[in-house]
Structures are given as structure tokens and as C-alpha cells.
Amino acid sequence: MGVALALIFFVAEVDADQGISQKIFYFHVPLALTSYACFGVGAWKGLRLLWKGAERYDLESYTAIHQGTIFGALTLVTGSIWAKASWGRWWVWSEDQLVLFLVLFLFYCAYFMLRFSIEPGPRRERISAVYALFGAALIPVSFLAIRLSRRFIHPVVFTRHGPQLTHAQFAAFCVSWAAMLLLFYVMYRIELIGKRIDGELRDLREAVPA
Amino acid sequence: MSAYAADVAALARKDLRLELRAREVVPAMSVFVVATLVVFHFALPRNSGRDAAYGLLWVTLVFTALLGLGRSWVPEREGRVLDGLLLAPCDRSAIWLGKSLATFAFLAVAQLVALPAFALFFAPLRGQAIAGVVLADVGICAVGTLVSAMAAAGRTRDLVLPLVFLPLAIPLIVGGIGSSIATRAGSYLLFLVLYDVLFSILSWASFEYVVTE
Numbered sequence: 001m002g003v004a005l006a007l008i009f010f011v012a013e014v015d016a017d018q019g020i021s022q023k024i025f026y027f028h029v030p031l032a033l034t035s036y037a038c039f040g041v042g043a044w045k046g047l048r049l050l051w052k053g054a055e056r057y058d059l060e061s062y063t064a065i066h067q068g069t070i071f072g073a074l075t076l077v078t079g080s081i082w083a084k085a086s087w088g089r090w091w092v093w094s095e096d097q098l099v100l101f102l103v104l105f106l107f108y109c110a111y112f113m114l115r116f117s118i119e120p121g122p123r124r125e126r127i128s129a130v131y132a133l134f135g136a137a138l139i140p141v142s143f144l145a146i147r148l149s150r151r152f153i154h155p156v157v158f159t160r161h162g163p164q165l166t167h168a169q170f171a172a173f174c175v176s177w178a179a180m181l182l183l184f185y186v187m188y189r190i191e192l193i194g195k196r197i198d199g200e201l202r203d204l205r206e207a208v209p210a
Numbered sequence: 211m212s213a214y215a216a217d218v219a220a221l222a223r224k225d226l227r228l229e230l231r232a233r234e235v236v237p238a239m240s241v242f243v244v245a246t247l248v249v250f251h252f253a254l255p256r257n258s259g260r261d262a263a264y265g266l267l268w269v270t271l272v273f274t275a276l277l278g279l280g281r282s283w284v285p286e287r288e289g290r291v292l293d294g295l296l297l298a299p300c301d302r303s304a305i306w307l308g309k310s311l312a313t314f315a316f317l318a319v320a321q322l323v324a325l326p327a328f329a330l331f332f333a334p335l336r337g338q339a340i341a342g343v344v345l346a347d348v349g350i351c352a353v354g355t356l357v358s359a360m361a362a363a364g365r366t367r368d369l370v371l372p373l374v375f376l377p378l379a380i381p382l383i384v385g386g387i388g389s390s391i392a393t394r395a396g397s398y399l400l401f402l403v404l405y406d407v408l409f410s411i412l413s414w415a416s417f418e419y420v421v422t423e
Contacts, residue, residue: 107377118366126419145381
């Protein structure tokens with residue numbers, strides 16, 4: 001993470017067009033990609049749960065989605081700041097990725113509400129897993145839908161060519177993405193360990209008569 | 211396979227008969243849909259044009275569907291029918307398919323009221339718009355039946371259902387509005403078909419996991 005920060009601020013050239021505000025690109029895009037990865041992991045663990053029926057996948061799937069939602073919220077915030085810096089407005093509907101993240105964010109917020117409204121048990125595990133799978137299917141479908149919707153919501157399609165990266169910029173981007181994935185992994189392990197300890201503690205409390 | 215079809219037909223018939231005797235959901239949906247259209251007449255500024263009206267039609271349709279879906283598992287829960295159905299020697303996905311077909315029938319009746327009312331109050335509907343409505347209904351019933359079964363497992367079922375359903379329905383709304391206003395609706399209808407196929411398969415395959423204890 002430190003290396004990534006150094007690369008971002010000292011090595012990568014300042015973008016001629018957008019200036020210093022372009023630096024947020026190195027946070028925004030890796031955050032978004034990491035968030036997809038989290039949802040992907042969540043869905044994969046959900047599928048494993050339905051397949052094998054092992055209880056530990058439930059916690060892993062939940063933790064991945066929890067992290068994904070946090071990264072998704074950060075994507076929305078950084079995207080919004082970037083939009084303000086480069087287009088002067090906090091929110092632009094023409095940015096497909098941001099709209100997609102808003103939809104996904106709403107969808108996964110509902111995941112938590114649904115999950116916590118069901119009594120813990122095998123049924124909750126399975127419903128959460130099915131929900132995570134639906135999320136994985138929803139990502140590409142929504143993306144396609146948002147692409148399609150631009151045709152009637154914005155008559156003039158606003159094309160913005162992807163940033164033409166120099167080598168140093170690209171290297172900085174890759175390092176910061178790797179750093180973000182690492183951050184996800186570390187946070188995922190920490191949360192998982194915390195949740196497992198919680199679970200064990202609860203079992204112990206129940207085992208010991210008051 | 212024919213046994214499977216017979217199970218599905220029996221389950222769908224059970225829901226339709228319940229509705230015919232009690233007359234709860236369909237009249238409520240039909241009245242709701244017209245009332246919402248009237249509300250939107252007042253909500254639309256005078257010169258807002260036709261395209262805005264088509265958008266409101268889709269909002270109306272989705273909320274009406276939500277009203278029906280919210281009730282779809284109530285008889286099962288109140289009479290503990292679901293426990294009996296799960297014990298019955300039939301494939302669990304047949305329960306989902308039967309329920310989806312019944313919901314589709316309710317939705318179709320409500321829309322037989324809604325679409326003429328819309329054409330009367332706001333703007334004419336073309337064939338492609340009606341095709342879009344039918345295709346979107348398939349998706350709404352497939353996904354909505356599964357999601358409302360999920361929500362019915364929780365304590366706050368009526369609260370959670372719209373929250374879960376609306377993000378899932380956004381692609382349907384996009385496809386539907388596109389098919390109502392675009393001059394060449396082919397790609398939107400194709401997109402709706404894609405959505406229906408993908409999510410029907412997913413719901414059909416995963417329903418068993420949602421209902422078993």
C-alpha cells in the first residue's frame with residue numbers, strides 16, 4: 001500500500017488534462033475492481049455452500065460481501081469526488097460504472113436486511129447463498145441494461161476515451177490495484193477470524209450454565 | 211416429465227381457485243393500478259410529453275406487481291400449507307413454477323385493466339410496447355416469486371421484499387421503457403428475453419434451497 005502511494009504521487013506523471021485530480025483514478029478504479037472481486041468471491045462461496053453444505057462457507061460468503069459493500073461505498077464516494085473535480089458536479093448519470101455501483105450497493109444493502117431478518121440456521125445460510133449468486137448474475141445484466149438505457153436517457157452519447165496511460169502510470173495503477181486486493185484479503189481474514197471467535201464464544205457461553 | 215407438468219398445473223390451479231373464491235389480490239391490484247395512473251396524471255406537468263408518461267406506466271406496473279408479490283406466499287404461511295407442500299412427493303421447483311404461473315395470471319388480469327386505461331388516459335400503446343410488458347411480466351414473476359419466498363422466511367417480510375426486488379427489476383424497467391419508446395425495439399426485447407431466460411433458470415434451480423428448512 002505504501003509503495004502504491006509513493007508510486008501514485010511521485011512516479012506517475014500528472015495528467016495533462018485533469019491535473020492532480022486524476023490521481024484519484026488510482027484509488028477509484030482499483031476500489032471498483034476489488035469490489036467486483038469481493039462479490040465474485042461471495043457468490044463463489046455461496047455456490048460452494050449449496051454444493052457441499054459446509055457451514056463455514058456461509059461466514060466466508062457473508063464476509064466477502066460485507067467487504068465488497070464497503071469497497072463499493074468507497075467507490076461511490078471516490079467516483080463522486082472525481083466527478084466533482086472533473087465535471088463540476090457531484091453526480092453524473094452518464095458514468096455507467098457509477099450507476100452500476102449504485103444499483104449494486106442498493107442490492108447488497110438489501111442483502112444485509114434480508115439476512116438479519118431471518119433466524120440463524122441452515123435456511124438462512126442457503127437463502128444468503130442464493131442471494132449472492134443472484135448478485136453475481138445481476139452485475140453483467142445490470143451493466144448491459146445501463147448501457148442500453150443510455151440510448152434513451154442521453155440522446156448524445158458522451159464518449160470519454162479511456163485514459164491513455166503511460167508506462168509509469170500503468171505500473172502505478174497495477175501496484176495500487178494489487179495493494180487494494182491485498183487490503184481486501186487482509187481485512188477479509190481479520191473479519192473472518194473475528195466472526196469465528198464470536199461464534200465460538202457464543203457456543204461456549206451456551207455450553208456453560210449461567 | 212408429464213407428472214411434473216401435472217404437479218405444476220395442480221399447484222397453479224390451487225392458487226387460482228383460492229383467488230376465485232376469496233377475490234383478494236386481483237381486484238386490489240386492478241384498483242391500485244388505475245389509482246396510481248390517476249395520481250400520475252396529477253404528478254405529470256402539463257407539457258411533459260409522452261415519453262414521461264411511458265416511464266410512469268412502468269413505475270405503475272412494477273409497483274402493482276410488488277403489491278401482488280407481497281401477498282403471494284401469504285396463504286402458504288398462514289395455513290402452514292408450505293410444510294405440507296414440501297412433504298408432498300413432488301419436485302420442489304414445481305412449487306415455484308406453479309406459483310409463478312398463478313402470479314403471472316394475476317398480473318395479466320391487472321394489466322388487462324391497466325393498459326387500456328393507460329391508452330385512454332395518456333398515450334396509445336404499440337405492439338412492441340405490449341410485447342415488452344409481457345416479457346417483463348415473465349421476468350417479474352420468475353424473480354419475484356423466488357424473492358418473495360426468501361423474504362417470507364424473515365421477520366420483516368413486507369419491508370424487505372421491495373428492497374430486494376427493485377434493484378433486481380431495474381434491468382426489466384430499462385428493457386420495458388426502451389421497448390415502449392424506441393423506434394426499433396428489437397434489442398430491448400432481446401434483452402428482456404435474455405433476462406427472463408437467465409433469471410428463470412437461476413430461480414428454478416435455486417428455489418429448493420430457499421424453502422427447505
